[in-house]
Amino acid sequence: MGLTLTEKILKAHLVEGEFVKGQEIGIRIDQTLTQDATGTMAYLEFEAMGVPRVKTERSVAYIDHNTLQSGFENADDHRFISSVAKKHGIYFSRPGNGICHQVHLERFGIPGKTLIGSDSHTPTGGGIGMIAIGAGGLDVAVAMGGGTYYITCPKVVKVELKGKLSPWVAAKDVILEVLRILSVKGGVGKVIEYCGEGVKSLSVPERATITNMGAELGATTSIFPSDEITREFLKAQKREEVWTELSADADAIYDEVIEIDLSKLVPLAACPHSPDNIKTAEELSGMKIDQVCIGSCTNSSLLDMLKVAHILKGKTVHPDVSLSIAPGSKQVLTMLAENGALADLIAAGARILESACGPCIGMGQSPNSKGISLRTFNRNFEGRSGTKDGQIYLVSPETAAISALTGVFTDPRTIGDMPEFKLPETFLINDNMVEPPVDEKDMDKVEILRGPNIKPFPQTSPLSETIDVPCSLKVGDNITTDHIMPAGAKILPLRSNIPAISEHCFTVCDKDFPKRAKELGQSIIVGGSNYGQGSSREHAALAPLYLGVKAVLVKSFARIHRANLINAGILPLTFVNENDYDNINEGDKLEIKNVKADVVAGKTTLTVVNKTKNIEIPVLCELTGRTKDIILAGGLLDYTRESLKN
Numbered sequence: 001m002g003l004t005l006t007e008k009i010l011k012a013h014l015v016e017g018e019f020v021k022g023q024e025i026g027i028r029i030d031q032t033l034t035q036d037a038t039g040t041m042a043y044l045e046f047e048a049m050g051v052p053r054v055k056t057e058r059s060v061a062y063i064d065h066n067t068l069q070s071g072f073e074n075a076d077d078h079r080f081i082s083s084v085a086k087k088h089g090i091y092f093s094r095p096g097n098g099i100c101h102q103v104h105l106e107r108f109g110i111p112g113k114t115l116i117g118s119d120s121h122t123p124t125g126g127g128i129g130m131i132a133i134g135a136g137g138l139d140v141a142v143a144m145g146g147g148t149y150y151i152t153c154p155k156v157v158k159v160e161l162k163g164k165l166s167p168w169v170a171a172k173d174v175i176l177e178v179l180r181i182l183s184v185k186g187g188v189g190k191v192i193e194y195c196g197e198g199v200k201s202l203s204v205p206e207r208a209t210i211t212n213m214g215a216e217l218g219a220t221t222s223i224f225p226s227d228e229i230t231r232e233f234l235k236a237q238k239r240e241e242v243w244t245e246l247s248a249d250a251d252a253i254y255d256e257v258i259e260i261d262l263s264k265l266v267p268l269a270a271c272p273h274s275p276d277n278i279k280t281a282e283e284l285s286g287m288k289i290d291q292v293c294i295g296s297c298t299n300s301s302l303l304d305m306l307k308v309a310h311i312l313k314g315k316t317v318h319p320d321v322s323l324s325i326a327p328g329s330k331q332v333l334t335m336l337a338e339n340g341a342l343a344d345l346i347a348a349g350a351r352i353l354e355s356a357c358g359p360c361i362g363m364g365q366s367p368n369s370k371g372i373s374l375r376t377f378n379r380n381f382e383g384r385s386g387t388k389d390g391q392i393y394l395v396s397p398e399t400a401a402i403s404a405l406t407g408v409f410t411d412p413r414t415i416g417d418m419p420e421f422k423l424p425e426t427f428l429i430n431d432n433m434v435e436p437p438v439d440e441k442d443m444d445k446v447e448i449l450r451g452p453n454i455k456p457f458p459q460t461s462p463l464s465e466t467i468d469v470p471c472s473l474k475v476g477d478n479i480t481t482d483h484i485m486p487a488g489a490k491i492l493p494l495r496s497n498i499p500a501i502s503e504h505c506f507t508v509c510d511k512d513f514p515k516r517a518k519e520l521g522q523s524i525i526v527g528g529s530n531y532g533q534g535s536s537r538e539h540a541a542l543a544p545l546y547l548g549v550k551a552v553l554v555k556s557f558a559r560i561h562r563a564n565l566i567n568a569g570i571l572p573l574t575f576v577n578e579n580d581y582d583n584i585n586e587g588d589k590l591e592i593k594n595v596k597a598d599v600v601a602g603k604t605t606l607t608v609v610n611k612t613k614n615i616e617i618p619v620l621c622e623l624t625g626r627t628k629d630i631i632l633a634g635g636l637l638d639y640t641r642e643s644l645k646n
């Protein structure tokens, strides 16, 4: 029986477990990446493990998120990360060098390798045939130390692409179509593998747009084959030697098959406030808009920017619209400068931002009140832009650029003839903003630079005999990590300071939550389905840990967040009967008797007694041998420390 590409790469990296779908497997990790918003915590954890040098083939620390330096905090964190990287064998991509996923694809990614990153959009690497997975910082720290990374052995979905995109229809429209079909929870437990004739018509940056935003499906990752087009891209990056041809066997068996005829696709948009709330550009056309933001790890490649420059050339941005553009990397920005396209962008009135995440994570450019903002990004969760009532639409660069000129939502097919946009035969290579680490023999000479904003990891404790605590918060379906632990320019600088950042935990849903949770001392959070979707930020688990949350009981979890809860020693529970969600209210007193003994005994169904309502609620506590031991120890750090002792 033939193998899928996913199975081929995962099997080649399998170090623990049996390759049975739905069961936990351990894989060897070849490469890691971190960014600055999750990186400080990840490197504090790495230091706590006491491993002197990273054991991966390549680990890179990027600075791209916290780039507004409106106080000392971000600059201090950057210096900390830079010094840790230098000492422990990690390459350091300096601020200004670009967005982690864009730069990693350009300069470091290798087909067939495994990559984990402390950022949920790490699957961008799937655009060149990597198994690239987003993870919590602690999992990345363990992988840097040579430890195994654990995932649920995924199902594999085949997306068979046919035909070729019509003029002005973009790769972004392909992933928006997949989101329309599968929804933001349709990818949980699955890898999305792209195959078929249509693959050949997509360049690497286009493939990377699709795998990047596959994160919004909740998927483990997404992957394209590594073919001639991949080889051309790597050759143009002067890295042809790392190329290998990779594809699924012709007779590979998939768990699900979706067919998409590229020639039938039309420009699409994800409407507020969810990436799967899809409408066609035609349906939305004519709607007045206030802002356009072009960039982010989804759509900031040279190809995207050249299309935008072509549309804007010789024109002026509509007087009622603010247009910002952040090219994805120093390579992209320099090439735009050299070929004159940057001048076209500036002349049209675009506000050029540095090569970083910027507005995508609320680092500036928040829209006006109730402002309608078209963005080429991947997430439009409520409040993420920094304006609570901002209305964010996710679109292709083509739709964004033409709408910036007209001042209303515009279908890009109205532009007229589309020229052929080609990638250059060689990209401009200059890695001078990537600092290599010092040699191992010199590592003791490197001083770690710690600013006053860096506070230690929160206190953990082993699982208690019984959990007897109230419900401090009840939330609904599709709660994102942006609800649990908001980001933005004001809160992101506190990422290294859990006590301070905890003051903002869940304040999007309930501004009194942090105070209430602290007063209660210990508590349980209750939620709906797909709880914790979105980012990989472990702060969405560490802040609740700091606020005394012992367990989270929901209808279902998003993958990375569930792993982060376990790593933080918080018990993840799901309702056996979803209707029991209605049997708990905020403030109810809940008890899970003998929880420790039951977890030790491997019981997977526990009973939560709602003492206020006098009801017994069966809940699932699905822990494997390893995750069980982590929960018992009080989290992954304690577990790792104990395992190192033995």
Ligand code: MIC
Residues within 6 Å of the ligand: 037, 038, 065, 118, 119, 120, 121, 134, 361, 379, 487, 534, 535, 536, 537
């Ligand atoms: C995001 O897009 O939400 C982020 C900011 O890149 C996060 C990481 C973080 O919260 O630091 C992600 O996607 O994992």
Ligand code: SF4
Residues within 6 Å of the ligand: 065, 099, 119, 121, 296, 297, 298, 356, 357, 360, 361, 377, 378
């Ligand atoms: Fe940065 Fe936005 Fe990409 Fe997250 S999604 S890595 S914030 S550009």
